[in-house]
Amino acid sequence: MAASITLAVSLYGISFGALAVAAGFSFWQTTALSVLMFTGGSQFAFIGVVAAGGSPAAAFSSATLLGVRNTLYGIQIKALLRPLGLKKLLSAQVTIDESMAAATAQETRPEQRRGFWLTGIGIWIGWSAATAIGALLGDAMADPEAFGLDGAVVAAFLGLLWPRLKAREPWALAVVAALVTVLTMPLAPAGVPILIAAAAAILWGLLAARMERASQEADA
Amino acid sequence: MSMWTWVLLACAAAFALKLLGYSVPATWLAHPLVGRISGLLTIGLLAALVALNTVSYEDGFVFDARLGALAAAAVALMLRAPFIVVVLIGALSAAGLRLLGLP
Numbered sequence: 001m002a003a004s005i006t007l008a009v010s011l012y013g014i015s016f017g018a019l020a021v022a023a024g025f026s027f028w029q030t031t032a033l034s035v036l037m038f039t040g041g042s043q044f045a046f047i048g049v050v051a052a053g054g055s056p057a058a059a060f061s062s063a064t065l066l067g068v069r070n071t072l073y074g075i076q077i078k079a080l081l082r083p084l085g086l087k088k089l090l091s092a093q094v095t096i097d098e099s100m101a102a103a104t105a106q107e108t109r110p111e112q113r114r115g116f117w118l119t120g121i122g123i124w125i126g127w128s129a130a131t132a133i134g135a136l137l138g139d140a141m142a143d144p145e146a147f148g149l150d151g152a153v154v155a156a157f158l159g160l161l162w163p164r165l166k167a168r169e170p171w172a173l174a175v176v177a178a179l180v181t182v183l184t185m186p187l188a189p190a191g192v193p194i195l196i197a198a199a200a201a202i203l204w205g206l207l208a209a210r211m212e213r214a215s216q217e218a219d220a
Numbered sequence: 221m222s223m224w225t226w227v228l229l230a231c232a233a234a235f236a237l238k239l240l241g242y243s244v245p246a247t248w249l250a251h252p253l254v255g256r257i258s259g260l261l262t263i264g265l266l267a268a269l270v271a272l273n274t275v276s277y278e279d280g281f282v283f284d285a286r287l288g289a290l291a292a293a294a295v296a297l298m299l300r301a302p303f304i305v306v307v308l309i310g311a312l313s314a315a316g317l318r319l320l321g322l323p
Contacts, residue, residue, distance in 0.1 A: 004304040008311070029227050036231035039238075046230055056226035060233070067234045072265070074241015076258055079249045083242070092238040097269055104262040148315030151289030154273045155310020158290060161266035162297045173260060174267035181268040186280035194268045201264025205257035 002118035005098055008152040009040070010126025015144040016043060017134025023051035027135045034131035038124055039096055042066040045190060066191035072198055073100035080104070080112050094120030101160040173204055285317035
């Protein structure tokens with residue numbers, strides 16, 4: 001599982017590298033964005049704003065806003081794996097959509113740990129290397145859509161979600177979260193719709209807990 | 221400030237946001253409600269990521285070959301295909317639909 005998602009996502013790095021160089025970033029700036037920032041959505045936003053003629057400050061703001069969801073992922077990974085010391089710093093660096101998804105999609109602790117580290121480190125290396133290749137090759141490699149890579153990423157996230165949809169409640173929540181995301185996309189800045197979906201899931205949990213408590217008290 | 225400064229500042233901000241999640245006190249995570257909400261949050265986030273990656277386009281959304289990839293992947297999952305096959309089917313159907321002229 002880790003290998004196929006790592007490959008599909010890493011290949012995307014080629015297009016990031018090519019697009020960043022086309023937007024006027026140097027080879028080393030482009031590579032630094034992948035090695036250090038290492039959160040795909042934020043990186044595309046950063047170079048996208050600059051390519052569109054926006055100020056670097058605006059690029060900084062959009063990239064940072066898109067990175068807020070990683071805080072939520074960090075809380076979840078900490079709850080699952082409790083990394084300490086240097087390991088904590090390293091796990092923070094490789095906390096991204098895919099590593100969170102690969103970890104939380106697993107049932108047992110060792111599988112969660114394996115999923116997180118293999119996907120996180122694998123994509124960190126693959127994505128950074130692919131970025132450098134894309135930055136060197138330039139424009140010719142800027143169109144990952146032609147190879148269906150975007151379809152692979154969609155399928156990978158659905159594949160990670162699927163095992164969790166075994167009852168009516170998770171299905172209902174998944175549909176609500178997806179709808180909330182799509183409907184708020186045209187209204188809210190990039191990065192915010194996923195946070196609204198997260199807020200909806202938290203609210204769902206609080207309400208469900210309250211309703212359970214109320215029915216238990218009614219029974220007592 | 222130079223572009224390099226902004227690049228490094230944005231990288232530092234991205235790391236700080238990630239690390240912030242790991243700084244939540246362990247005692248908060250021990251609360252029973254947290255485990256339950258964490259499970260729901262995973263479903264909400266994964267569903268949002270599926271939706272985002274399927275239809276996101278600039279400042280809004282668009283329906284294109286990625287929707288076909290999503291449908292094909294769902295069928296593959298219903299047929300209990302292994303993960304790697306699901307991912308491959310997603311790529312092949314998006315690329316195939318584009319060859320047929322879909323955006």
